Amino acid sequence: MARAIITDPEILLADEPTGALDSKSSAALLDVFDDINARGQTILMVTHSTSAASRAKRVLFIKDGILYNQIFRGNKTERQMFQEISDTLTVMASEVGDYVQTNE
Known part of the structure; x- marks a missing residue:
């Protein structure tokens, strides 16, 4: 994820980004996504996590x-x-x- 985020893409594609993370790390990553989205970037996330969605x-x-x-x-x-x-x-x-x- 870090490599994708630092390139500052217009659209960030995230396939199950929280799938292998514990709850604390998942929350931290989703906070980063919130910040990225607040700057105007679109995030397309595929997830089976109700919490993430x-x-x-x-x-x-x-x-x-x-x-x-x-x-x-x-x-x-x-x-x-x-x-x-x-x-x-x-x-x-x-x-x-x-x-x-x-x-x-």
Whole structure:
């Protein structure tokens, strides 16, 4: 991650950036992402971590290669995002069929 960050890219692609990290290191990395994003850089993160996703401004859910749902942060707190992401994942796991739902 450090090599990618120091090049100051317009878009930072992060595939499971917290996957091999403990919770303290994950939080520190996500804080760095917040700082980078605040400077105007876009971060595209693929993650299975609900905690990491709950810090995003926008979360896309992909199921069987199709956009299933998306959540926009808006004025939601991190805790509210976490809950909405968890709820969506629960529905996705129990539902058959594909659809796109927009929660703005």
